[in-house]
Amino acid sequence: MFTLRGLVVALLIEAAVIVSCLTALLLLRWRIGFRKQEMEDAVRAVEPVLHNWLVLNADVSNVVLALRRLPPHAAFLSLARLATKLATFERQQALAGALRHEPWVEAVLRRARSPLWWRRFDVARLLSIVGGEGDAGLIASLLGDRSPAVRLVAFDAAARLTQPALINRALDDVPARQDAVQAYQFAALGRHAKAVADALIPRLTPDAPMGALNAWIDAAGALASPEALRCVRQLASHPRAEVRVHIARALRRLAEAETLPVLLTLLADQDWRVRAQAARALGALRTGSAAGALAIAVRDPAWWVRYRSALALARIGGDARVALLGVVTGDDRMARDMAQLVSGLSSAAVIEMSEV
Amino acid sequence: MTPAPGQPAPPLPAIVVATADESLSRMLTFALSQVRLPYEIFRSGTAVLDKLLSMPIGARSPIVVLDVDLPGVDGHAILERLGVQRPDTFLIIVLSSHADESVQVRSLLAGAVDHLAKPFNILVLMAKLQRWAAMSARQAGVA
Numbered sequence: 001m002f003t004l005r006g007l008v009v010a011l012l013i014e015a016a017v018i019v020s021c022l023t024a025l026l027l028l029r030w031r032i033g034f035r036k037q038e039m040e041d042a043v044r045a046v047e048p049v050l051h052n053w054l055v056l057n058a059d060v061s062n063v064v065l066a067l068r069r070l071p072p073h074a075a076f077l078s079l080a081r082l083a084t085k086l087a088t089f090e091r092q093q094a095l096a097g098a099l100r101h102e103p104w105v106e107a108v109l110r111r112a113r114s115p116l117w118w119r120r121f122d123v124a125r126l127l128s129i130v131g132g133e134g135d136a137g138l139i140a141s142l143l144g145d146r147s148p149a150v151r152l153v154a155f156d157a158a159a160r161l162t163q164p165a166l167i168n169r170a171l172d173d174v175p176a177r178q179d180a181v182q183a184y185q186f187a188a189l190g191r192h193a194k195a196v197a198d199a200l201i202p203r204l205t206p207d208a209p210m211g212a213l214n215a216w217i218d219a220a221g222a223l224a225s226p227e228a229l230r231c232v233r234q235l236a237s238h239p240r241a242e243v244r245v246h247i248a249r250a251l252r253r254l255a256e257a258e259t260l261p262v263l264l265t266l267l268a269d270q271d272w273r274v275r276a277q278a279a280r281a282l283g284a285l286r287t288g289s290a291a292g293a294l295a296i297a298v299r300d301p302a303w304w305v306r307y308r309s310a311l312a313l314a315r316i317g318g319d320a321r322v323a324l325l326g327v328v329t330g331d332d333r334m335a336r337d338m339a340q341l342v343s344g345l346s347s348a349a350v351i352e353m354s355e356v
Numbered sequence: 357m358t359p360a361p362g363q364p365a366p367p368l369p370a371i372v373v374a375t376a377d378e379s380l381s382r383m384l385t386f387a388l389s390q391v392r393l394p395y396e397i398f399r400s401g402t403a404v405l406d407k408l409l410s411m412p413i414g415a416r417s418p419i420v421v422l423d424v425d426l427p428g429v430d431g432h433a434i435l436e437r438l439g440v441q442r443p444d445t446f447l448i449i450v451l452s453s454h455a456d457e458s459v460q461v462r463s464l465l466a467g468a469v470d471h472l473a474k475p476f477n478i479l480v481l482m483a484k485l486q487r488w489a490a491m492s493a494r495q496a497g498v499a
Contacts, residue, residue: 047379051386054478085379088477347465348436355458 035073042074043081050082054091060098072104076126083129089191096130096160105130112138117147124150127157136163143169152181159188162195171199175215182215186222197225204231206238214246221250229254236262241271248277252284260287267293272302279305283312283354291320298327299335306335310342314350371395371485372411374404374431375423375451383478384421391482393489401429408434409441415496417447419488421481422468424452435466443467447488451476 049066052058067075079099083092099105108126111119124142127135139161142154155173158166167189174185189196196219203216217235220228232250235243248266251259266278267290279297282290290312297309313324327339345353371388375381376399388395398404404426411418424431431450438446450463455473463471469488472481 043379047382048386051383054383055387055390055482057479082379084475085377086383086475086478088475091477348462351458351462351465355456 038071038074039077039081042070042078045070046078046082050086054087060094063095064098064102067099068102068104070104072107075104076108076122079129080125092129093160096132099130100132100134109138112142117145117150120145120147120150121153124153124157128153128160131157131160133161133163136161136166139166140169143173152184155185156188159185159191162192164195164199167192167196167199171196171203171216171219174219175209175212177215182218183222186219189219190223193223193225197223197228200225200228201231204228204235206235210240210243213243217243217246217250221246221253224253226254226256230256233259233262236266241269241274244269244271244274245277248274248281252281255285259285260290263287264290264293267297272300272305275300275302275305276308279308279312280354283308283315286316288316288318288320291316291323294320295323295327298324298338299330299332303334303338306338307342308354310338311350311354314342314345315354371419371421371489372398372404372407372446373421374398374401374426374434375421376400376426377423380423380451380474387478387482388485391486393485399427401426401431401434403428405429405434405437408438408446413442413445417445417492417495419485419492420446420448421485422448422450424450424454432462432466435463435468439467447492449481449484 046063046066049058049062053060053063067079070078083095087095105126109123112123114120114123120142123138124145127139127142131139135157139154139157142150143158143166145151145154151173155170158170170185170189174182177185200216200220200223204213204220208216213235217232220232229250232247233254236247236251238244238247244266248263251263251266260282263278263282263285266274267282269275269278275297279294282294294309294313294316298306298313300306300309310324310327313320321343324339324343327335328343330336330339342350371393373381373384373388373395375384375397381397381399385395385397396407398407404420404422405428408420422431422434426434429437431452435448435450438448444467448468449470449472450468451472451474452459452463453474460471470484
């Protein structure tokens with residue numbers, strides 16, 4: 001069945017496969033170590049000139065020259081690591097203007113059509129640091145990339161620019177993403193809050209699809225844009241409870257007199273989720289005049305509403321905290337238990353638990 | 357009250373910097389050496405907490421630049437421990453990746469005098485440190 005010769009051949013092939021795997025592993029390990037050392041050396045080379053620029057207001061051209069002396073890959077990685085960590089957005093903008101047409105930047109950006117997603121990822125990442133208004137077309141194409149990682153970083157690049165087409169494209173992308181990704185997107189969009197708010201306002205209409213409307217309401221809340229949040233406030237009587245939940249949550253960022261009656265109405269909503277978010281918003285706004293309504297809401301049949309209302313009273317403090325302590329000695333057992341639970345928390349704990 | 361003529365100005369308080377971020381640590385080292393403020397750098401929460409709890413305190417309030425992301429004990433826990441064991445002893449500036457209102461309020465209620473979101477403006481931080489150092493030294497002259 002098996003000849004000795006056949007077995008020897010199989011053994012040799014197996015040995016060759018094992019040796020090549022081991023060799024490949026060792027080579028890969030060596031390459032990773034080499035790249036890591038190259039990057040560390042690049043960071044060490046760039047840091048002093050970056051410090052001079054940031055701390056001593058030295059000429060930014062020194063940073064440009066330091067990066068130019070490095071291999072393109074090392075220049076890109078050291079810039080990506082240092083610029084976002086050490087420089088504010090305004091400083092990054094100044095650096096972007098100086099770097100955009102450097103040969104090594106152009107060399108990296110030429111990989112935008114690469115079939116390898118990590119090469120396109122590098123392009124998006126570089127554009128998120130040095131991208132300018134002239135890169136809008138390239139960024140728009142990366143926003144539609146087949147790789148989700150590339151799309152996410154391209155979003156960051158798009159958020160750097162104030163072009164309406166890109167902002168609209170970015171806002172169109174938001175509803176399709178998960179909560180954690182949306183939070184990242186909102187933080188990126190926050191750099192140009194005014195321009196984003198201007199693009200957001202026309203979308204905040206009762207007729208918008210519910211999923212998209214919820215995401216845009218969340219965006220308005222994350223931006224804390226008064227103009228956009230006023231549009232959100234006008235939607236407070238939306239027929240869908242899911243939308244009213246998002247509205248109540250967003251309104252915690254709009255500290256205006258007109259917000260109080262809206263939130264008090266939402267505090268009496270038929271859906272417990274809306275009532276809970278309204279209580280949370282009243283606590284965040286520290287509206288002392290809502291203490292009475294919140295003290296009543298601590299007796300709500302829904303646990304979560306009682307919890308949020310108690311936290312809100314504790315967070316508002318003063319007479320509201322007195323009202324909470326009054327519930328501790330009240331006749332409603334469940335309200336009493338909740339008030340006891342919350343009244344024992346420290347101020348820091350109240351804030352932290354209110355934001356969760 | 358200013359020192360009497362001929363008497364030296366009170367020495368500036370030490371600045372304790374706690375951050376595990378190597379790049380940030382190097383930038384702060386460079387910046388502090390430019391403004392000639394005495395400083396000490398720590399890379400772990402445990403080490404800086406031990407230092408702050410055992411530090412002898414005179415009339416000057418030492419200034420602490422405290423990154424929240426520290427190995428061992430994080431910045432928030434350090435703030436809370438100091439608030440209990442050495443309240444109002446230090447002028448603490450918190451550095452955090454988060455700029456949310458709740459995070460800032462939490463830091464300030466826990467005893468910090470300022471909260472900066474990373475990446476922060478290093479020139480602004482240096483100006484604040486110089487200001488607080490001068491105020492702390494002047495108060496020591498009054499005490």
